[in-house]
Amino acid sequence: MSEDGWPEQEYVAYLENERANYAWTLQHYGDMSADEAVEAALASYPYEPPDAPYRGLHFNKEAWYWAADWIAETRGTDPRDFPAMPPEYPGYVEPGVVEVSEEQLAALRRKLDGEG
Numbered sequence: 001m002s003e004d005g006w007p008e009q010e011y012v013a014y015l016e017n018e019r020a021n022y023a024w025t026l027q028h029y030g031d032m033s034a035d036e037a038v039e040a041a042l043a044s045y046p047y048e049p050p051d052a053p054y055r056g057l058h059f060n061k062e063a064w065y066w067a068a069d070w071i072a073e074t075r076g077t078d079p080r081d082f083p084a085m086p087p088e089y090p091g092y093v094e095p096g097v098v099e100v101s102e103e104q105l106a107a108l109r110r111k112l113d114g115e116g
Contacts, residue, residue, distance in 0.1 A: 008050065010107055018063045019045045021091045025067035029083070030074075044070070064089060 022044060023037035032040065044066065048055045058066070064085050072079035085092055100108075 005111065006050075006056065007107070010103070011050075011056065012047075014056075014059065015045055015047065017091070018059060021063035021089070022067050024090055025064050026071070030067065030071045040070075062091060064091060 019038075019041040023034070023041040026032045026037040026040055027034055030037070045058060045063075062085075065079075068082035069079045072082055087094075
């Protein structure tokens with residue numbers, strides 16, 4: 001377990017998921033090849049060791065929005081003009097619906113119980 005109480009396995013799974021979502025967005029909306037998108041995702045979402053200050057801060061915003069910001073910046077457009085997250089996006093959650101996995105619930109319970 002890291003100093004911030006985030007179990008390593010959970011952190012790595014979340015990191016890999018965000019990389020995949022970021023790459024998907026760049027490939028589908030940023031006109032990148034799959035290889036280019038994966039390379040960009042790895043650069044944008046580097047692994048942070050357990051003792052890194054502010055570990056996981058990059059996760060404060062869904063990968064879709066980070067990718068939209070990057071695409072808008074490279075095109076010289078306003079990120080607010082980027083299309084809304086489509087239902088086919090891998091991380092899509094229908095508006096008004098909150099989906100929480102059993103793994104996420106277990107992690108929340110551990111934190112609430114003071115177990116990290």
